[in-house]
Amino acid sequence: MLISTVNQWLLKPWVKPLLWLICALPVLALFVGALQDTLGANPAEAIIQETGEWTLRWLWLTLAISPLRDVASLPALLRYRRALGVTTFVYGLMHFLSYAWLDKGLVIDDIVRDVLKRNFILVGVLALGLMTPLALTSFNRAIKAMGGKRWQALHKLVYAVALLGLLHFYWKKSAKNDLNEVMVYAAILAVLLGWRVMRKGGVMGMLRVR
Numbered sequence: 335m336l337i338s339t340v341n342q343w344l345l346k347p348w349v350k351p352l353l354w355l356i357c358a359l360p361v362l363a364l365f366v367g368a369l370q371d372t373l374g375a376n377p378a379e380a381i382i383q384e385t386g387e388w389t390l391r392w393l394w395l396t397l398a399i400s401p402l403r404d405v406a407s408l409p410a411l412l413r414y415r416r417a418l419g420v421t422t423f424v425y426g427l428m429h430f431l432s433y434a435w436l437d438k439g440l441v442i443d444d445i446v447r448d449v450l451k452r453n454f455i456l457v458g459v460l461a462l463g464l465m466t467p468l469a470l471t472s473f474n475r476a477i478k479a480m481g482g483k484r485w486q487a488l489h490k491l492v493y494a495v496a497l498l499g500l501l502h503f504y505w506k507k508s509a510k511n512d513l514n515e516v517m518v519y520a521a522i523l524a525v526l527l528g529w530r531v532m533r534k535g536g537v538m539g540m541l542r543v544r
């Protein structure tokens with residue numbers, strides 16, 4: 335009874351606009367914080383860190399849709415996976431742009447040198463690079479043009495993006511010996527990927543396109 339009510343509620347036309355509004359809230363809060371000068375002693379660092387953490391949070395939420403849909407019997411949840419995936423990419427892009435602008439003053443040479451010098455930055459660039467084709471093919475026309483199987487195969491890259499994002503976060507925090515939060519993200523990802531591995535009968539099953 336409750337499940338079917340939630341499913342019906344999830345089909346209401348106003349849910350998607352509400353979700354987009356919720357997705358915009360963290361960046362709006364940062365914007366207001368920057369205008370009111372309430373982001374702390376180092377606003378640039380706060381913006382880079384917050385957009386980075388939100389990229390990870392949206393990605394984890396995107397990956398949570400399929401397990402939640404099955405475990406809670408909420409098929410209508412699937413309608414919102416694409417919006418969460420696109421939000422992840424937009425936050426990743428904002429994270430990169432805030433780093434490139436606020437930390438590196440948009441000097442391309444400095445950015446390239448940093449990418450080559452710091453493994454943690456290189457891994458972030460790789461994660462965002464792999465996310466880009468996923469975002470560019472997230473529209474119905476692209477899915478149709480590619481065909482379902484090729485589209486599905488490409489979108490398996492999301493697992494690599496998640497692992498690289500986590501490694502990027504781990505490297506950043508391990509330098510400061512501050513791993514508590516990283517462990518929480520790692521544990522959640524283990525559940526999200528572990529569920530897929532179990533359901534598909536192994537890692538190869540999870541990666542296979544059906």
Ligand code: HEM
Nearest residue numbers: 382383386387389390426430433458459461462499503506
């Ligand atoms: C071009 C790609 C990227 C670059 C250049 C980049 C750069 C950075 C930098 C410089 C920081 C450290 C900020 C500080 O000084 O404290 C950082 C932190 C972080 N980044 Fe990235 N990043 C990239 C992509 C990503 C992606 C794709 C994700 C998530 C999937 C991500 C998640 C994070 C997280 C969670 C943090 C730590 C925030 C915290 O300290 O609380 N980054 N990134």
